[in-house]
Amino acid sequence: MKVYDVIVIGFGGVGSAALYHAAKKGFSALGIDQFGPAHNKGSSHGQTRIIRKAYFEHPYYVPLAEEAFQRWDELNNRHRTRPDIKPLLEQTGVLQIGQPESEVIVGVQKSADEHDLKLERFSPDQIQQRLPILKVQPNHVGLFEPEAGFLRVEHCVAAHLAQARKRGAELRSDTRVLSWSATDEGVTVETDGETYHGRRLAICAGAWSKHLLAEVDVQLSVIAKQQNWYQIDRVEQKLVNDFPIVFIEEDDGEQFYCLPELDSLGMKVCRHTGGHQIETADLLDCDVDKDELLLNEAFMDRSFHHSRHRLVHHSTCMYTMSHDGHFIVDKHPNHSNVAFAAGLSGHGFKFTPVLGHRLIEMLDGNHDSNLDFLSLKRFR
Numbered sequence: 001m002k003v004y005d006v007i008v009i010g011f012g013g014v015g016s017a018a019l020y021h022a023a024k025k026g027f028s029a030l031g032i033d034q035f036g037p038a039h040n041k042g043s044s045h046g047q048t049r050i051i052r053k054a055y056f057e058h059p060y061y062v063p064l065a066e067e068a069f070q071r072w073d074e075l076n077n078r079h080r081t082r083p084d085i086k087p088l089l090e091q092t093g094v095l096q097i098g099q100p101e102s103e104v105i106v107g108v109q110k111s112a113d114e115h116d117l118k119l120e121r122f123s124p125d126q127i128q129q130r131l132p133i134l135k136v137q138p139n140h141v142g143l144f145e146p147e148a149g150f151l152r153v154e155h156c157v158a159a160h161l162a163q164a165r166k167r168g169a170e171l172r173s174d175t176r177v178l179s180w181s182a183t184d185e186g187v188t189v190e191t192d193g194e195t196y197h198g199r200r201l202a203i204c205a206g207a208w209s210k211h212l213l214a215e216v217d218v219q220l221s222v223i224a225k226q227q228n229w230y231q232i233d234r235v236e237q238k239l240v241n242d243f244p245i246v247f248i249e250e251d252d253g254e255q256f257y258c259l260p261e262l263d264s265l266g267m268k269v270c271r272h273t274g275g276h277q278i279e280t281a282d283l284l285d286c287d288v289d290k291d292e293l294l295l296n297e298a299f300m301d302r303s304f305h306h307s308r309h310r311l312v313h314h315s316t317c318m319y320t321m322s323h324d325g326h327f328i329v330d331k332h333p334n335h336s337n338v339a340f341a342a343g344l345s346g347h348g349f350k351f352t353p354v355l356g357h358r359l360i361e362m363l364d365g366n367h368d369s370n371l372d373f374l375s376l377k378r379f380r
Helices: 013-024 059-079 103-115 124-130 153-166 206-212 290-303 349-363 369-374
Strands: 003-009 029-032 048-051 094-098 120-122 141-145 149-152 170-172 177-183 186-191 195-203 220-232 245-249 255-259 267-271 276-278 309-322 328-332 335-342
Touching: 003 013, 003 186, 013 029, 013 153, 013 195, 013 349, 029 153, 029 195, 048 059, 048 153, 048 255, 048 349, 059 103, 059 153, 059 349, 059 369, 094 103, 103 141, 103 245, 120 124, 124 141, 149 153, 153 170, 153 349, 177 195, 177 335, 186 335, 195 349, 206 220, 206 309, 206 335, 220 290, 255 290, 267 290, 290 309, 328 349, 328 369, 335 349
Parallel strands: 003 029, 003 195, 029 170, 094 245, 195 335
Antiparallel strands: 048 149, 094 141, 120 141, 177 186, 186 195, 220 267, 220 276, 220 309, 245 255, 255 267, 328 335
């Protein structure tokens, strides 16, 4: 009977990173996923994810974001072995727009001030002079973070898995975990195929975390989120024309983001707020939500100078929301050899190399106080 040093349940964003860091540390590692590498049925797909340092959600994230940039750069150097391989991270800059007293603008400025981050402030006229495609409300301001950008999300997951396998990690795709148990001596994971044994367990199950963390007293809800790609009758919004990522908080609190056109799919435009709660991730409906689409396209009409747009592609992913919108990263309260990351709440992918590394460090007996604000203690 083989006993692995670490078993990782789920190898999406966090799980793929955890496998890489376990294998890099010299552990024998096994990853189990009910689908497969870089699939489109969870939360780590949709071409791109934003990465930024001036974090409006909380200044405590900034040191983790700075480390994430370094870890993505390290992975990119290992992964990008030929010039024709696209970089994992593109630093296009992120322009965040809203009222001066809005959640986004106040939060971004606070994080930048506390951590001495490079940030440029623009008036509506200055934004429209530089980006004439945008319609900016006269009562809004813009904060531009030049070092921010986007990650190629599926490529990032695939790169972590490739580097993990290169170091000896094993993957079991199309394998559903039915249950797990732990004692002081080790862990057992029962699947619909085989039963696996290990010394430590990392649970990185995304939208399926609630079932696997039933013993943990924590609230998690799953929100279905639609991602949309449009062809529009302008050319400025293309990556090759240095169009930045744009994140806008409207006066009613609604938040939308736009990523530059990378290829024939067009410009990605999504509503960050909203979405609809689903009972379980297994019931995710991937059809176009027409009401959500109307809201999205009304935003485009309000925010862009253009006469035509055409929906080219859409996908549905899931936000796994914690009660307070912050991640939960901790050891299991009843088992010291089990750690988990859950409730990334729609803003976690950029941090996955950091979270995967920390999970393995936790299981190896190391503690990082920078993650204390994400622990279970805050709910007690």
